[in-house]
Amino acid sequence: MGFDLNRVIRGRVWKFGDSIETDAINPYYRYPTMDELKQHTMEVYRPEFPAQVRPGDILVAGRNFGCGSSRPGLVLREVGIAAIVAESVARLFLRNSISRAIPIFVAPGVAGIVEDGETLEVDYPEAVIRNVASGASVPLRKFPPMIEQIFECGGLPEFARERYLREQALK
Amino acid sequence: MAQTMAEKLLTRHNLSGNPARAGDFVEAKIDGAMCHYHAAEPMHDMALEAGFKDGLPRVWDPARVYVLLDHHQPTLSQKLADENALIRREVARLGIQCFHDSEPGIAHQMMLDYGLVRPGELVVGNDSHTVGYGSVNAGATGITRADMFYVLLYGELWFQVPESVRVVLEGRQPSYPIAKDMILYLAGNHGDDFAQGMSIEYSGSLVPQLSIDSRMCLSTHGVEVGAKFALFGSDEATHRFVKARTDQPYEPLAPDAGAHYANEIRLNVDEMPFMVAKPHQFGNVTPVDEARGTRINQAQIGSCANGRFEDIEIAARMLEGKKVAKGVRFLISPASQHVYLQCLKAGLIEKLIEAGAQVITPGCGVCQPRVGFLSDGEVCITATTRNFKGRKGSPKAEIYLAGPLTVTAAAVAGEIVNPKEMFRGL
Numbered sequence: 368m369g370f371d372l373n374r375v376i377r378g379r380v381w382k383f384g385d386s387i388e389t390d391a392i393n394p395y396y397r398y399p400t401m402d403e404l405k406q407h408t409m410e411v412y413r414p415e416f417p418a419q420v421r422p423g424d425i426l427v428a429g430r431n432f433g434c435g436s437s438r439p440g441l442v443l444r445e446v447g448i449a450a451i452v453a454e455s456v457a458r459l460f461l462r463n464s465i466s467r468a469i470p471i472f473v474a475p476g477v478a479g480i481v482e483d484g485e486t487l488e489v490d491y492p493e494a495v496i497r498n499v500a501s502g503a504s505v506p507l508r509k510f511p512p513m514i515e516q517i518f519e520c521g522g523l524p525e526f527a528r529e530r531y532l533r534e535q536a537l538k
Numbered sequence: 539m540a541q542t543m544a545e546k547l548l549t550r551h552n553l554s555g556n557p558a559r560a561g562d563f564v565e566a567k568i569d570g571a572m573c574h575y576h577a578a579e580p581m582h583d584m585a586l587e588a589g590f591k592d593g594l595p596r597v598w599d600p601a602r603v604y605v606l607l608d609h610h611q612p613t614l615s616q617k618l619a620d621e622n623a624l625i626r627r628e629v630a631r632l633g634i635q636c637f638h639d640s641e642p643g644i645a646h647q648m649m650l651d652y653g654l655v656r657p658g659e660l661v662v663g664n665d666s667h668t669v670g671y672g673s674v675n676a677g678a679t680g681i682t683r684a685d686m687f688y689v690l691l692y693g694e695l696w697f698q699v700p701e702s703v704r705v706v707l708e709g710r711q712p713s714y715p716i717a718k719d720m721i722l723y724l725a726g727n728h729g730d731d732f733a734q735g736m737s738i739e740y741s742g743s744l745v746p747q748l749s750i751d752s753r754m755c756l757s758t759h760g761v762e763v764g765a766k767f768a769l770f771g772s773d774e775a776t777h778r779f780v781k782a783r784t785d786q787p788y789e790p791l792a793p794d795a796g797a798h799y800a801n802e803i804r805l806n807v808d809e810m811p812f813m814v815a816k817p818h819q820f821g822n823v824t825p826v827d828e829a830r831g832t833r834i835n836q837a838q839i840g841s842c843a844n845g846r847f848e849d850i851e852i853a854a855r856m857l858e859g860k861k862v863a864k865g866v867r868f869l870i871s872p873a874s875q876h877v878y879l880q881c882l883k884a885g886l887i888e889k890l891i892e893a894g895a896q897v898i899t900p901g902c903g904v905c906q907p908r909v910g911f912l913s914d915g916e917v918c919i920t921a922t923t924r925n926f927k928g929r930k931g932s933p934k935a936e937i938y939l940a941g942p943l944t945v946t947a948a949a950v951a952g953e954i955v956n957p958k959e960m961f962r963g964l
Contacts, residue, residue: 386730386819390926396906397928411927431731431764434820435926437666437680458735458766459666459680466684511563513696523684524588527691531595 369521370468372491372510376450377499378425382483383412385429389438389460404442422447425487429453429478433460444469450489452477452496452507465514466523472496476505540796542702543769544737547677547791551660558699560798565696570654571689572663573605574645579621582628584687593628598693600633604654606645607638609902643874643900646670646758646842651876653783657772657790662689667842667923669765670758672738673750674780675772675790680761700737700766701800702793707744709807714964715848717748717755718921718941720805722813725763726823728803734764736800739793744807745770750779751846758843762820762923812957814919815939818927826944829954836867836918837949839942840898841905844921845873847880849942853895854886856946856961862894863952869910871898895949907931919948 391411398404409416424447432453433440440463443451450470454477464471472489474496480503481487488497489507497504510518520526539557541549548558551566558564585593597603607625610618622639629637638648646667649655657675662668664686671678681695689695705724724732738760740753748756753770760768770776772790780788811825839849850870862868870890872878878900881887887897903909905922911931912918918930918937921944925937938954947960958964 386821388819388924388926390924390929394928396908411933431734434730434762434764435666435924437664437682439682439684455731455734457731457764459682459761462685463682466682466688513563513565522588524584524687527688528588528590531590531691 370470370518372515372518376425376470376489377486378423378449379421380425380427380481380483380485380487381413381416381420382478382481383409383426383428383432386431386434387412387428388435389433390435392433392440393438393442395438401442401445405446408442408446417446420446420448423449425449425489426451427453427477427481427487430455431457433457433463437463439463439467440469441467452487452489454478465517468518468520468522472507474505474507480505540794540798542737542797542799543739543791543793544677544700544702544767545797546793547658547660547767548697548699550658553694560699560701560800562699563696564699565694566660568662568689568693568695569602569659570661571603571686572645572649572661572665572668573603573686574608574665579624580683581687581690582624584684594632594687594690597632597634597690601635602693603634603690604636604649605629605634605638606648608643608645608648609906609908611642611901612899614908641875643876644842644845644902647845647873647877650674650754651783651874653780653786656780656784656786656788657776658788662686662695666761667758669760669768670754670842672757672760672767672769673753674776675770677767677769677791679766698735700735702737702739702797703733703801703803704739704741704799706742706802706804707740707807708742708804709744711744711747712964714852714943715749715752715755716807716810716941717752718844718939719810719813720807721756721759721762722815722823722939723805723810724803725815725821726813730762730819730821731764732803733760735766736764737767737769738765740768740770746773749848750775751848754846755843759923812941812944814944814954815925817925817936817938820924820939826940826954826956829938830956832917832938832954834866834919834948834953835916836869836910836912837945838869838871838904838910838918838920838922839945840869840871840873841902841922842873843923844942845871845877845900847877849921850877850881850886850890851884852942853946854889856943857889857893857895857950860893860950862949866949866952867910868895868949869898869904870895871904871909872900874900912937919945919954921945
């Protein structure tokens with residue numbers, strides 16, 4: 368399923384600090400099934416998160432979000448997180464998110480314009496993140512066209528499939 | 539235009555044929571792909587989700603895909619045995635030639651042990667510590683499962699050409715390994731993301747004195763400071779190491795004079811104390827003296843960061859005539875069967891066991907964690923890769939990271955101490 372980068376996302380913020388690791392996001396070695404993961408994701412930082420997160424919420428983090436092992440953040444999408452916005456993202460987490468078309472945005476300064484529980488707006492077409500109540504905003508970094516295409520296809524395996532079918536058709 | 543090692547690497551591998559400059563997005567040709575336990579089930583599921591109804595239809599080059607069953611070897615449950623069985627079927631179906639199926643050890647160490655990585659190559663692996671092959675001048679980096687799916691099909695992948703940071707290491711190599719102290723010092727002083735998305739180039743007068751084992755520790759930990767690549771140049775030691783393991787030709791990477799670096803960091807090890815990372819982040823670093831007196835329940839040496847001969851040798855050397863403190867569990871896990879055998883032939887294993895250490899089957903277990911879980915309130919000091927909360931069981935346990943010498947000193951004392959106080963003549 369493709370992800371439409373042109374749709375503006377608006378949601379309630381869950382705010383986290385710096386260097387949140389993939390062990391906290393996706394502790395699969397302790398909770399191997401998605402059902403279990405959904406009950407435990409992010410709990411080492413916010414024990415109330417798994418029970419209280421609601422579909423459409425936005426996760427805001429400091430720098431180096433998703434450091435550590437290479438593990439996808441699919442569980443965050445499963446619990447309803449509509450977008451991840453961080454000061455900076457660890458490269459493997461960023462690659463993981465892009466390759467599975469999970470909406471993730473790098474916006475230096477975002478932690479300074481929004482508090483936990485406030486409403487944030489992610490406007491990719493306009494390349495801006497806004498705090499809806501205060502009006503404060505910071506720019507977000509746009510992706511190059513190749514990566515926008517991966518989002519459109521719904522992820523890298525889907526992108527691969529489209530290429531494969533194109534090449535087979537030419538044979 | 540003068541190029542960094544990363545720019546040169548991605549220029550050579552750029553499918554468009556254009557020179558690669560920091561910041562560019564390129565599609566690059568891959569020389570080798572290391573797959574471990576993610577190879578089968580998730581890959582198969584991804585193939586189905588993407589619409590390949592019979593699974594992955596092919597691999598682009600069955601001679602360039604390396605599958606090593608490391609995280610689950612030997613298996614600890616039937617579920618894992620079933621996963622490994624699926625991997626065996628997939629490897630046979632896809633005709634993958636290099637398959638290390640029945641050998642315990644860490645994939646990264648086996649890639650190096652078996653000469654599957656050569657200088658100047660662009661090698662990817664679906665594990666974050668793949669970056670460690672930069673120790674032998676290979677442009678190696680961790681990628682994600684979905685990236686690997688694409689690589690297996692096409693032998694190509696997109697990259698953003700990284701900026702480079704030069705890390706200049708100066709000083710004299712002491713008679714014991716200090717690579718872990720160095721990377722902890724760098725993370726503590728410059729932040730655990732000082733190389734986020736960047737390519738580290740290690741250089742300086744210390745480098746020729748560094749063993750390949752120490753270089754592997756420094757490159758492997760590149761990912762703990764965010765790096766995409768963590769490269770050493772190639773020298774006599776590199777060529778000796780590589781040529782003893784492969785007769786494949788290779789073309790090393792070296793930076794051009796005048797290449798552009800986003801940053802330069804200098805470290806003189808003569809002035810560096812022993813370092814530890816306190817719970818629960820890699821960058822939460824202090825000199826060992828500031829953690830002195832912390833009682834420990836478990837000590838460990840192992841992983842792709844510190845499971846090598848020199849890490850185990852220093853432990854055995856220091857334990858001579860000493861005993862592990864009563865009640866302390868000292869787990870030592872060689873990185874591979876090669877390393878294990880090397881230690882055994884050098885008489886190290888006997889010394890370790892006599893002193894009261896436990897030797898664990900090679901593999902990722904002590905770091906991952908599969909072996910040696912911690913209970914509430916327990917403290918572990920470990921020469922492995924990471925100290926995140928809950929990484930070894932209880933989120934109420936505390937994990938300190940340190941080099942193998944500091945770990946050994948703590949194992950003997952039962953608490954964190956400065957190795958210089960414990961071992962005379964250092």
